Amino acid sequence: MMKKALTIAGSDSGGGAGIQADLKTFQELEVYGMSVLTAVTAQNTLGVQGVYPLPYEAVAKQLDSVLVDIGTDALKTGMLFDSEIIEIVAEKVKQYQLNTLVVDPVMIAKGGASLLQTEAILALRKSLLPLSFVTTPNIPEAEVLANMEITSQEDKKEAAKRIADFGVNNVLIKGGHEENADIASDLLFDGEHFHTFTSKRIQTENTHGTGCTFSAAITAELAKGASIFDAISVAKAFITDAITYDLHIGNGHGPTNHWAYKHKGVLDND
Numbered sequence: 445m446m447k448k449a450l451t452i453a454g455s456d457s458g459g460g461a462g463i464q465a466d467l468k469t470f471q472e473l474e475v476y477g478m479s480v481l482t483a484v485t486a487q488n489t490l491g492v493q494g495v496y497p498l499p500y501e502a503v504a505k506q507l508d509s510v511l512v513d514i515g516t517d518a519l520k521t522g523m524l525f526d527s528e529i530i531e532i533v534a535e536k537v538k539q540y541q542l543n544t545l546v547v548d549p550v551m552i553a554k555g556g557a558s559l560l561q562t563e564a565i566l567a568l569r570k571s572l573l574p575l576s577f578v579t580t581p582n583i584p585e586a587e588v589l590a591n592m593e594i595t596s597q598e599d600k601k602e603a604a605k606r607i608a609d610f611g612v613n614n615v616l617i618k619g620g621h622e623e624n625a626d627i628a629s630d631l632l633f634d635g636e637h638f639h640t641f642t643s644k645r646i647q648t649e650n651t652h653g654t655g656c657t658f659s660a661a662i663t664a665e666l667a668k669g670a671s672i673f674d675a676i677s678v679a680k681a682f683i684t685d686a687i688t689y690d691l692h693i694g695n696g697h698g699p700t701n702h703w704a705y706k707h708k709g710v711l712d713n714d
């Protein structure tokens with residue numbers, strides 16, 4: 445039977461990040477994709493022109509509709525906007541006993557627009573992280589969650605441990621923002637050991653939606669029953685291909701190519 449994955453996130457009208465990136469990734473990795481919208485953004489490759497949160501009732505109702513009838517094998521969160529939405533999601537995760545929760549703690553879009561109110565950090569730490577199987581902060585997000593600066597590999601390890609202390613089983617700190625490195629290296633702390641997942645760093649402006657796509661790929665693989673290690677390995681290959689075959693769409697930071705992982709052969713022959 446086809447496995448199911450749910451994303452709880454914001455809409456990116458430009459199609460590169462948010463709900464749209466998640467559903468494209470679920471489709472490519474062959475799981476049945478479902479979505480609960482938290483907010484609509486007016487967004488393109490140049491930035492975010494508007495943010496419109498949905499009524500709280502709409503978020504709760506979408507969750508009930510999906511979970512009462514269809515259920516899910518894994519779920520992820522992206523843009524959650526404020527603490528009230530975080531509390532609703534946490535309640536529903538408990539109510540429906542959902543164990544395979546991936547929290548991508550989206551805070552700020554590339555151009556600087558806020559996708560999470562500052563007051564919501566506490567709710568993220570106290571209510572959602574303790575219910576999570578894995579969280580995938582980038583470096584600035586890890587700094588906020590762990591309440592420390594990260595300037596070295598040792599700092600990264602310390603931040604991962606501090607975030608794990610909130611009660612999340614696996615912490616994966618992504619290295620996409622280490623722009624001076626010649627590799628893109630992500631650090632996993634599984635509560636006991638550290639592992640790194642590394643690829644070459646690709647020189648491109650077209651990295652809109654990398655974080656969303658990466659966490660969606662992890663979610664899809666977990667839904668299919670993969671271990672955390674195998675899920676991250678596939679997701680790393682998926683995002684590396686998606687960035688390698690980036691799309692030159694729009695006039696700013698273009699999106700990645702969700703099609704590339706499974707269709708490299710066709711793209712190479714183009």
Ligand SMILES: Nc1ncnc2c1ncn2[C@@H]1O[C@H](COP(=O)(O)OP(=O)(O)OP(=O)(O)O)[C@@H](O)[C@H]1O
Pocket residue numbers: 553554581582583618619620621628629630643644645646647648651652653654655656658680683684687
């Ligand atoms: N230029 C790059 N070359 C190769 N891999 C990259 C590059 N940029 C990011 N990645 C990889 O993409 C994944 C997402 O990481 P990143 O740190 O960019 O997430 P993010 O900051 O949440 O995304 P965004 O920058 O889109 O908000 C990670 O596996 C990271 O290593």
Ligand SMILES: Cc1ncc(COP(=O)(O)O)c(N)n1
Pocket residue numbers: 453454455456461462463485487522523550552553554559651652653654655656657
């Ligand atoms: C609706 C929405 N959600 C999330 C992101 C962050 O995207 P990313 O960190 O993957 O670039 C975004 N730009 N828009």
